[in-house]
Ligand SMILES: Nc1ncnc2c1ncn2[C@@H]1O[C@H](COP(=O)(O)OP(=O)(O)OP(=O)(O)O)[C@@H](O)[C@H]1O
C-alpha cells in the first residue's frame with residue numbers, strides 16, 4: 018500500500034455566518050491524481066486554501082499532515098517551501114512579461130542582482146522541452162492562449178519542486194484540445210511521482226484522469242473512493258444527494274417571429290486594425306435557443322459584446338430587434354432595446370465583487386427598484402431574494418459581498434442581474450463555466466422556461482455536449498465568420514468540429 | 530450544515546439571532562474617537578471636553594468636513610482630487626473679492642463661489658472622464674492652476690473685511706431652543722427609520738438583527754446626540770457651520786444611498802468594466818462626481834473666508850491632504866468602490882480633535898503633523914488587517 022502524501026483531519030473553517038468546512042477528512046496517496054468534487058459552495062476551494070496557507074494556521078481547526086509530518090503553514094510561501102503548489106482558475110501570471118520571466122518570476126534566477134538572461138532562457142527552454150511544449154521562451158505570455166498559459170503556470174510550480182500540485186478548476190476556460198494536452202501532462206507527472214489534487218466540475222475528465230475521488234457536500238466529506246468503484250452517475254448522486262435522471266431538460270417549444278436579425282455585420286477593433294467579425298448574418302426567433310459553437314478565439318465573444326455595444330470600434334451592417342432597425346452604440350442602448358449579455362468572465366465583466374448580492378443583481382435595471390425615483394432598499398431586497406431563490410443561490414445572507422460566494426454562486430448572481438432586466442434576447446456566454454452539474458441543470462431549466470416565455474436565447478458554449486443538448490439550432494464560428502449552421506436534428510459533435518476548424522488549418526501551429 | 534438557501538433562512542428569520550456581522554470599521558472609528566476624547570480630556574484636565582472647546586472643535590472641523598464629503602465620492606469612484614485645497618482657497622478668494630472690491634450682496638457672492646467651484650470641477654472632470662487623463666494628474670495641475678489664479682486675481686493681497694451677513698455664515702450659533710428641536714427631530718427620525726426598516730424587512734421576510742441590538746444602537750446614538758446638544762447649549766448653542774456640515778452630510782448620504790447616481794458611483798469604483806457592461810454611463814457619472822466635488826469646494830471656500838473674515842493667498846493650503854486623510858481614516862478605500870460619508874465626517878472630527886487637543890496642551894505644531902501622519906498610516910493598517 019502506498020503511503021499518504023497528505024492527510025487532512027477534522028478540518029473546520031468558519032467565516033462570519035458560514036461554516037464552510039465542517040470536520041472534513043481528506044487523504045491523498047503519494048503519486049496519485051485525486052479528484053475533489055462537490056457542488057458549488059461545497060467547500061472545495063476553501064479546503065485547498067486551508068491546505069496552501071491562504072488561510073493561515075490558527076484560522077481553522079484540524080490537523081494537516083504532509084509526508085508524515087504535521088504542518089502549520091502561516092502563509093503561502095511556507096506551503097510552497099513544503100512542496101505544495103496551488104494553481105487557481107484565475108492565473109497569477111504577468112501578461113506583459115516573457116514566458117521565461119513568468120516561469121522564474123519568484124525564483125533565485127530572477128532575484129539575482131544581475132540577471133543572466135541566457136541562463137534564464139536556457140532553463141525555461143529545458144522545462145518547456147520537458148513538458149513537450151514548442152513555445153519560444155521569449156514570447157510574451159499574453160500572446161499565448163489561456164490553455165498554454167495554464168501549462169506555463171504548471172511549469173512554474175514544477176520548477177519550485179512541487180510535490181503536491183493543486184489544480185482548482187484548471188480546465189474551465191480551456192478549449193477541448195488544450196484540455197487534452199493538460200490531461201496528458203498530468204498523466205506524465207503522475208508517472209514521475211507528483212501527487213495531484215484536481216478540482217473540476219467536468220466529471221468526464223475526472224473519470225478519465227483520477228485515481229481516487231473525494232466528494233464534499235455542504236462542507237462535509239461524503240466519501241473517498243477509488244475510481245474503479247465510481248461512474249459519472251454515482252459521483253453526481255453523491256454530490257447532490259439525489260439522483261439526476263437527465264443532463265439536459267430539453268423540451269420542444271414554439272418558435273415565433275424573428276426577434277433578432279443580424280445582416281452582414283462586420284466589426285473592427287478600436288486601435289488594432291483587425292476585423293474581428295466579418296460579414297456575419299444570422300437570425301434568432303422568439304423562444305428559440307441558438308447555440309453558438311466554435312473554438313476559443315473564433316470571435317464569438319467579440320461579436321456579441323460588439324452587438325451589445327460594449328466595444329467602441331467601427332461597425333457596419335444591419336441589426337434588427339423585434340422588427341426595428343437599431344444602432345446600438347453603448348450597453349445602455351442595448352438594454353433598452355431588450356438585449357442582455359451574460360459575460361464569460363464574470364469577475365471582470367459581470368460583477369462588482371465588493372458589492373452586495375442585492376446591489377449586484379439590480380445594477381443593470383436599477384430603475385425597476387426606484388418606483389418613486391429613489392432606490393427602495395426593501396423592494397430591491399425582495400426582488401433580489403425572489404430571483405436568487407429561483408436560481409437556488411447559496412449564501413449566508415443576501416447582503417453578503419459577492420466576493421465571498423463560491424464561483425458557481427457568483428455566476429448565479431450574474432444571471433439574476435440580467436434576468437432582472439426582462440430581456441427579449443438573452444445572450445449567454447459560457448454560462449455554465451465552473452458550475453456544478455446540479456446548478457447546470459437548473460440553469461438549463463431556466464433557459465427552457467425563458468424560451469417558453471418567448472425570450473430569444475443565444476447560448477455561446479465551448480462544450481459540445483451542452484450546445485447539442487440545449488440548442489434548437491447551432492451556428493458555428495471560425496475566424497470571425499459563420500462557417501456553418503445546423504438544426505438540432507442535424508447537429509453532431511463531428512459536424513460542429515469540422516465547421517469550427519474550417520479555415521483554421523493554416524494556423525494549426527497555434528492550437529497546440 | 531454550512532449554509533442555508535433562502536427559503537430556510539426566511540423561516541428562521543423570526544428567531545432572534547445575535548448578528549455580530551456588523552461593519553467593524555464604523556465601530557473601531559467610534560471607539561477611536563471616544564478614546565481620543567478621553568485621552569485629551571484627561572491630559573487637559575477636562576478643558577478639551579468643555580462646552581466652549583467642543584463648540585470650537587465642531588467649527589474648526591467644518592471646512593475639512595465639507596471637502597471630505599465630496600472627496601468620499603471622488604475616491605469611491607476610483608479617483609482622487611488634489612485640487613480641493615486650492616479650489617477652496619480660490620472660491621473663497623473670489624467671494625471676498627466680489628464682496629469687498631465690488632460690493633456684491635452675500636447671497637450672490639455665495640452663489641458665485643459655489644458656481645465657480647462647480648464649473649472648475651466640471652472642467653477637471655471633463656479631462657478625467659472624456660479625455661482619460663488620470664485624476665491624479667489633472668487635479669495636481671488644478672492645484673497649481675487654481676492657486677496661481679488666486680494669487681493673480683487677488684494681486685497677492687489679503688482681501689478683507691467682509692460684510693456682517695457674510696461673517697455670520699461661519700461665526701454664529703443657533704438659538705438654544707432651535708438646537709434642541711433639531712436634536713429631538715434627529716432622535717425621532719433615528720427611531721422612526723429603524724422601526725420602519727425593521728417592520729418592512731419583517732414584512733417581506735428578511736433577516737433583521739435582534740430588536741435589542743438595533744434599538745440599543747439607536748439609543749446610544751440618541752444619548753450621544755443629546756449630550757452633545759446639551760454641552761453646546763451650555764455655550765452659545767449649535768455653531769452654524771456645524772449645522773451646515775450636518776445638512777450637507779445628510780444630503781450626500783441620501784444621494785449616495787438612495788439615488789441611482791450614488792449607486793453607480795460605487796459600482797464604477799468597484800469594477801468599471803462590469804459597470805459599463807451593465808449599461809452605466811461611466812463618463813457622465815464621473816463628470817458629475819467632479820462637478821459636485823467642485824461645488825462643495827466652493828462651499829468650503831465660503832466657510833473658510835467667512836471664518837477668517839478675510840481671504841488670503843495661502844488659504845486652504847494642504848486641505849486636500851487633510852480631506853483625503855479624513856476619508857481614509859473613515860474607511861474609504863483608495864482602490865475605489867468602498868467608503869462612507871459618515872466615516873469621512875468622523876475622520877475629519879478625529880483629525881480636528883488631534884489638532885485642537887494638541888494645541889491646547891501647548892505641544893508645538895510640528896508634533897501635530899507627525900501625529901496625524903502616524904494616525905493615517907495606523908488607520909489604514911487597521912483597515913487592512915481587519916479584513917483577514
Ligand atoms: N471569504 C469568505 N467569506 C465568507 N464566506 C466565504 C468566503 N469564502 C468562501 N465562503 C463560503 O464558503 C463556502 C464554500 O466556498 P468554496 O469557494 O470553498 O466553494 P467551492 O466548493 O469551491 O465552490 P465552486 O465550485 O462554486 O467554486 C461557500 O458557502 C462560500 O459562500
Ligand SMILES: [Mg+2]
Pocket residue numbers: 061062063185423424
Ligand atoms: Mg471553487
